[in-house]
Amino acid sequence: MYGTIREAKHSAQDRAYRNISQDDILAMLEGKWVLSAKPDWNEEHRDWRYLLSGQDIEGDPLSLKITVNGELLQILVITKF
Numbered sequence: 001m002y003g004t005i006r007e008a009k010h011s012a013q014d015r016a017y018r019n020i021s022q023d024d025i026l027a028m029l030e031g032k033w034v035l036s037a038k039p040d041w042n043e044e045h046r047d048w049r050y051l052l053s054g055q056d057i058e059g060d061p062l063s064l065k066i067t068v069n070g071e072l073l074q075i076l077v078i079t080k081f
Helices: 009-013 022-030
Strands: 004-007 040-042 047-055 061-069 074-080
Touching: 004 009, 004 022, 009 074, 022 047, 022 061, 022 074
Parallel strands: 004 074
Antiparallel strands: 040 047, 047 061, 061 074
16 A cells, blocks of 8 residues: 555545545555546646546445655545545
8 A cells, every 4th residue: 555645625624525534535545446537637736636436435436536646655635526
């Protein structure tokens, strides 16, 4: 597994509303997931964004938009749905 998994402000604020826990995020990233779209370059933040689809801890569909910082060994969850 990667080092640290953090959530961006948007993702963290919507946690209760979307009923997606940190355990759901971990279950998806540690389980089977697929790349749902081509990676997308964000010029403002100068990073690649990836849309992943898999399942949460209960087996329900879960999608995460993430960015990866290989230097800091960090995954940042931008949004989840």
